[in-house]
Amino acid sequence: MLTWTFLGVGSAFAKRNFQSNVLVEAWSQGPGRQEAPDDTLLIDFGTTGPLALYALMQRPGFEYLRTGGAINYPAIRRVLVTHQHADHIGGLEEMALVNAYTFGDRRRGRPFKPQIISSISILMNLWDHSLKGGLNAMAGRYVLLQDYFFILALNLSEPDRNHFTMLKRYDVSLFPTDHIQIERKYDWPSYGVRIVDGQTGRSLFFSGDSRFDYPAYATMMEQADVCFHDVQLFDQPNPVHALLTELRTLPREVRAKTWLYHYGDNWDSGPFDDVPQHFAGFAEPARRYTIFE
Numbered sequence: 001m002l003t004w005t006f007l008g009v010g011s012a013f014a015k016r017n018f019q020s021n022v023l024v025e026a027w028s029q030g031p032g033r034q035e036a037p038d039d040t041l042l043i044d045f046g047t048t049g050p051l052a053l054y055a056l057m058q059r060p061g062f063e064y065l066r067t068g069g070a071i072n073y074p075a076i077r078r079v080l081v082t083h084q085h086a087d088h089i090g091g092l093e094e095m096a097l098v099n100a101y102t103f104g105d106r107r108r109g110r111p112f113k114p115q116i117i118s119s120i121s122i123l124m125n126l127w128d129h130s131l132k133g134g135l136n137a138m139a140g141r142y143v144l145l146q147d148y149f150f151i152l153a154l155n156l157s158e159p160d161r162n163h164f165t166m167l168k169r170y171d172v173s174l175f176p177t178d179h180i181q182i183e184r185k186y187d188w189p190s191y192g193v194r195i196v197d198g199q200t201g202r203s204l205f206f207s208g209d210s211r212f213d214y215p216a217y218a219t220m221m222e223q224a225d226v227c228f229h230d231v232q233l234f235d236q237p238n239p240v241h242a243l244l245t246e247l248r249t250l251p252r253e254v255r256a257k258t259w260l261y262h263y264g265d266n267w268d269s270g271p272f273d274d275v276p277q278h279f280a281g282f283a284e285p286a287r288r289y290t291i292f293e
């Protein structure tokens with residue numbers, strides 16, 4: 001079984017919801033029948049990620065995420081980074097430091113290391129431009145990304161190296177998204193995620209942060225059993241997210257299975273009350289969606 005839980009569903013600047021980060025859990029039996037999933041994957045961990053995980057661990061069914069009164073960070077086995085905005089990576093410094101200092105093997109001076117997954121360009125830039133400042137020093141030495149994480153660098157141009165599996169069953173792969181263009185499409189790296197159940201062929205589509213780009217996603221979205229799509233509620237020229245007005249033009253069958261996420265704090269102010277009639281709805285935070293049985 002594969003389950004999908006948003007730590008938050010908010011935009012980068014949302015205050016009523018946490019940022020749009022996701023906990024993916026793979027189970028041999030299922031929640032209720034085992035204490036903890038067999039494998040866990042965080043898709044992004046933004047600045048509000050630690051507080052969101054702290055809130056989630058207090059909910060029934062998520063007890064394995066806590067130890068005493070604190071977050072049990074080693075319960076997170078892998079973290080996938082879709083791109084470098086702070087609402088997607090701002091919690092990684094805390095995760096790395098707590099894994100190193102609280103959960104590490106102190107006698108041998110070794111941190112607990114989860115796996116970190118992204119394209120090589122994101123991983124290089126993530127360290128050089130974002131994480132290095134706070135993480136490169138430990139008492140008596142300088143350290144690197146690989147001192148905190150086992151690195152899995154995916155290569156989108158090589159089909160064999162663009163995916164990994166959870167429980168040898170769920171195939172997780174990245175695809176490029178049109179989030180921000182410097183000069184041309186895809187020249188600032190950002191990714192969406194597709195998960196295929198190798199046993200049944202069923203699939204999930206997750207847009208990541210992306211402008212509206214249905215021609216690029218049509219095949220994946222049509223094939224998918226469930227879709228999660230980035231949305232921006234207000235119109236704007238040259239946006240970096242998919243506008244609700246654009247998403248309303250999706251084919252009806254696609255809309256019906258598409259949950260919207262990454263939305264602003266005014267989702268329940270009135271003008272968007274018809275969203276559940278036209279889409280699967282606004283994705284809910286801290287709700288464990290069963291994706292594959």
Ligand SMILES: [Zn+2]
Nearest residue numbers: 012085087209
């Ligand atoms: Zn974002």
Ligand SMILES: [Zn+2]
Nearest residue numbers: 083085179209
């Ligand atoms: Zn972004």
